[in-house]
Amino acid sequence: MKDNKSISAPVIKRLPRYYRFLGELLQSGVMRTSSRELSEKMGLTASQIRQDLNCFGGFGQQGYGYPVESLYREIGLILGLDKSYNTVLIGAGNLGKAVALSMSFEKRGFHLAGIFDNDPRKLGEEIRGLKVKNTSELEQFCTENNIQAAILCIPKYAAPEIADRLYSIGIRSFWNFSHFDPSVKYKDIIVENVHLNDSLMILCYKMTENKAINS
């Protein structure tokens, strides 16, 4: 494996897709694949794929293709999926519930340790085996449970205060579904924003132009 520092941002952003496709190949019992096969599945050129995979070590063998399992494992390690970052989710509304229930956190490097909401009607409700706690307990819980990341499934107006509170107890990593970007205020944090509106606008563009752009 080459030094990850040298992998460019666009390649990084493609890593989860490689990981997904390789995982599907593995599930179907495919042990070797070629840049041509990956190219057809992923909508990238074969040469782009060879170039990408070359970034993290010479996996391919001319004429033999890529070993699916070790490539899958290696990309998982680069992504850090063997980690288990303790995580809280804030906001137990529809979106928070959907996120809590549908994600395989453990396979993605995370351990969901607590779910918080400030709506009294939600407190005590059980989601994914976790009882929803009052956000008033947030700081104590995070400190006691060595929480490293927070998932924000809260409205824009509620996000600045929650971000401030989490930042003040040392949490620096956010999976952010709110329409507020904490990285504008805090420069030393890691934020992965999910902008569903952007995705919807891209669909609108594709329909308007009537053209397919891989997503």
Next chain:
Amino acid sequence: MKDNKSISAPVIKRLPRYYRFLGELLQSGVMRTSSRELSEKMGLTASQIRQDLNCFGGFGQQGYGYPVESLYREIGLILGLDKSYNTVLIGAGNLGKAVALSMSFEKRGFHLAGIFDNDPRKLGEEIRGLKVKNTSELEQFCTENNIQAAILCIPKYAAPEIADRLYSIGIRSFWNFSHFDPSVKYKDIIVENVHLNDSLMILCYKMTENKAINS
């Protein structure tokens, strides 16, 4: 406005972000902005921004910057946000509800006309003023209401059948939250996939490498 056909896919993908930032500037009453200001907000270089905006017509004036309102409006038109594509949402679980309730469809070129589910307990429930209908009524409803796009908030196992049924009545555009990609089978459709798992894996990568990559 230049011919949109000449705008490259990476620029297209940045358009919603420009649209968001310009919208925020407008809301704060800012009437002119510079590539430097946009650059700071968006985490792109100023020259990249000048190059991007140049793709759809020479908006900037050396030393005067960009007129926020007309740039915002023009990008909206390029994205097609003045359209109103009739849309159905399939799957009224937590994710479907969250999507139905949180998106400003009308400002994004869409009109949400119907919500469907096959769970008898959900039928008749009202979400965003729409009563959840039985998926058995899907074809008739879509035909009668000139539906042009479908939002799939259904599990992977349910998606192939629903995609087949929608395709058979002429629906070719999908906003897809399911872990099944209908574009593998159908090559003449437009699909915008939302892969929350990919986003979570990128967060894991950023935390593991402890570096910030703009998202």
